[in-house]
Amino acid sequence: xxxxxxxxxxxxxxxxxxxxxxxxxxxxxxxxxxxxxxxxxxxxxxxxxxxxxxxxxxxxxxxxxxxxxxxxxxxxxxxxxxxxxxxxxx
Amino acid sequence: xxxxxxxxxxxxxxxxxxxxxxxxxxxxxxxxxxxxxxxxxxxxxxxxxxxxxxxxxxxxxxxxxxxxxxxxxxxxxxxxxxxxxxxxxxxxxxxxxxxxxxxxxxxxxxxxxxxxxxxxxxxxxxxxxxxxxxxx
Numbered sequence: 001x002x003x004x005x006x007x008x009x010x011x012x013x014x015x016x017x018x019x020x021x022x023x024x025x026x027x028x029x030x031x032x033x034x035x036x037x038x039x040x041x042x043x044x045x046x047x048x049x050x051x052x053x054x055x056x057x058x059x060x061x062x063x064x065x066x067x068x069x070x071x072x073x074x075x076x077x078x079x080x081x082x083x084x085x086x087x088x089x090x
Numbered sequence: 091x092x093x094x095x096x097x098x099x100x101x102x103x104x105x106x107x108x109x110x111x112x113x114x115x116x117x118x119x120x121x122x123x124x125x126x127x128x129x130x131x132x133x134x135x136x137x138x139x140x141x142x143x144x145x146x147x148x149x150x151x152x153x154x155x156x157x158x159x160x161x162x163x164x165x166x167x168x169x170x171x172x173x174x175x176x177x178x179x180x181x182x183x184x185x186x187x188x189x190x191x192x193x194x195x196x197x198x199x200x201x202x203x204x205x206x207x208x209x210x211x212x213x214x215x216x217x218x219x220x221x222x223x224x225x226x
Contacts, residue, residue: 002097003097003100003101003149006101006104010105010108011104011105011107011108014108014111015108015111015112017112018111018112018114019115021115021116021118021119022115022118025118025127031124031181031186033124033177033181033184033186034124034127034186036177037118037124037127037128037131037177038118040173040177041114041115041131044111044131044136044139044166044170045111045115045135047143047166048107048111048138048139048142051139051142051143052104052142054146055100055104055145055146060146060150060155063146063155063158063159064158066143067158067165070162070165070166073173074165074169074172077173077176077177078172080177080180081179082176082180084184085179085180
């Protein structure tokens with residue numbers, strides 16, 4: 001079994017199932033902060049997916065995408081937290 | 091390091107990372123309240139993604155790429171607790187329901203949700219925690 005096989009047939013499916021679990025929490029809720037946590041988790045799982053895909057396809061360029069995703073995820077979560085704390089309702 | 095050894099290390103790092111990320115996702119679905127869910131994502135998934143990025147660094151074996159991967163790991167390790175702290179604060183301010191089995195809430199009674207003010211009280215005694223001597 002080569003590394004590409006491992007990445008494509010074992011690691012990527014595991015991460016995809018994890019992503020589905022995160023989406024189920026995003027839909028179920030129950031409150032807004034729970035959804036923000038689920039969204040944060042989804043972005044982090046996306047970083048993992050990109051890293052695995054970079055190994056599977058031997059394309060090192062994808063790592064930069066993961067870095068940018070990390071930056072944007074932090075900004076987005078911080079903005080959501082501010083928004084949640086400022087708005088009393090919803 | 092020979093090619094086989096590098097591949098083996100990469101595979102092990104990938105499997106460990108996938109395990110931690112999957113555990114984090116299960117935790118987000120199964121945990122009973124917001125703060126426990128946050129603890130699952132922040133700790134487990136951060137560690138998992140670091141293993142994945144380390145696997146990328148080992149696999150490609152270049153100086154520039156490895157340093158970028160390590161910079162990303164450091165960035166994630168710095169920002170994940172900050173983001174979790176901010177969501178937790180916002181959640182507490184919004185008075186998210188705590189799990190019924192929660193045993194410690196040190197802000198209870200000291201936080202005014204109307205104004206967002208923290209009230210400092212004089213230290214309180216916990217008579218239920220003191221050993222009873224049977225005289226009262």
